[in-house]
Amino acid sequence: MEDQRPGPGAQIAGLIFAVLLLDPDLVVREANPAAEDLLHRSAKRLVGAKLLDVLELDDARVAMRLREADARLTVRGMTLRCGARATQVNLTVSPLASHPGWRVMTISEVGQGEMAELPGEETTLRAPAILAHEIKNPLAAIRGAGQLVARKLEEKDRPLAAMISDEVDRIARLVDRMQRLGSERADPVAPVNLHVAVRSAIATVRTAGDSDVELVEEFDPSLPPVLASRDALEQVLINLISNARDACAGAASPRVTIRTRFASGLVSNLKLGRAVRLPIEITVSDNGPGIEPALCDHVFEPFVTSKASGQGLGLALVRKLVRDMDGRIGHQRDERAGLTHFRIHLPLAKNEGEQA
Known part of the structure; x- marks a missing residue:
């Protein structure tokens, strides 16, 4: 078994975050597959390129520190630009004592690895369902009593x-959402035509009410079916598109863009203890003011909302449904473009069960 252990190269290649080996001149000398995916360049194009020609950092202090050969760096929540795309990342730089001037840089998207169950998280998600079960019986009694009283009242x-009765019904609907959030049963998955599901969700949002917000489709028509639950995927998209529409409603030219594309690479589904290929990306973007900074790290948690009339269950349910489909969801703010992006990554139907 000792001889079968993977070597350092295989271990680095299997990491879900980007790893770059930098020489004293900040030239990239090695890049793992996750770096290729994050930076949208092949290893052949990365190796030999100067780091700051490949990516643009939004904080000049970080670029200055990178020029210090022995500097150790840990940066969280920084915007990194590679070409036209901006990504919010966590970044570390570690000098190699054995090779003066040489450094190892790691880059991970904010929220990467979010599919792992954190200690206590499973209990947190089940708590609303337990509470909902205890609420439902007295609610039914209150509603029944209200109907009996109504028959004896004057007009x-x-x-x-x-x-x-109306308030009881409203609470009952909230309870139903709480129960679904805490449910351990996932909808069965099957091959789903992605664009049929997206267009159905868009049609539902348009039908839900009048709005001046423009809904724009930017689809890659060549994408194959995804492995998902059609109903769950539509619910996820309805929630995200509705939220995006509400978020940008006050903009001068409110606009929500729904984009699909193929994004190569591996994203680890730590909940299942294996790497799952998630090459299909759906992005819902809006030109609203963005999420309040205090809420940015908590938007997928139950009962967190910035809406005066919201219950804070919509995005928590979205995350659960995406996880149930072995997918991943995250969000980022691009201040330069004035856009907020919610990105979903899903597996291909033909790759069901494929191992890394």
Whole structure:
């Protein structure tokens, strides 16, 4: 077994975050597959290129520190640009004591590895379902009592009884969402035509109410079917598109763009203990003001919302449904472009069960 252990090269190649080996002149000398995926360049194009020609950092202090050969760096939540694309990342730089001037840089997208269950998270997700179960029985009794009372009231007082029933129904709908959030049962997955699901979700959002927000489709028509639950995927997209529409409603020219594309690479599904290929990307972007900074790291948590009338369950449910499909979801803000992006990555139907 000792001889079968993977060597350092195989271990680095299997990492889900980008690793770059930099020489004293900040020239890239090695790049793992995750770096190719994150920076959208092949290893052949990366190796031999100067680091700051490949990527642009939004913080001049980081670029200055990189020029110090023995500097150690840890940066969180920094915007990195590679070509036209901006990504929010965490970055580290570690000098190699055995080789003066040489450094190892790691880059990971903010939220990468989010599919791992954190200690206590499973309990947190089940808590709403347990609470919902305890609430439902008394709710039914309140509603029944309200209906009985309404029959004995004078006409002028019946709106008060109707209000009781309406509020009970509203709470019941909230309880149903709480139960779904805590459910351990995932919808079965099957090959799904991605663009049929996206267009169905867009049609639902358009039908839901009048809005001046422009909904724009930017699809790659060549994409093959994804492995997903059609109903769950549509629900995810309806929530994201509706949120994006609400977020940019106050903009001068409100616009939501739904984009699909093929994104190569591996993203680890740590919950299942294996690497799952997630090459299909769906991005919902809006030109609203963005998420409040205090909420950025918590938007997928239950009961977190910036909406005055929101319950904070929509994005928590979205994350659960995406995870149930072995997918991944994250968000980022591109201040230069004035856009907020929510990105979903899903597996291909033909690659079901494929191992890295």
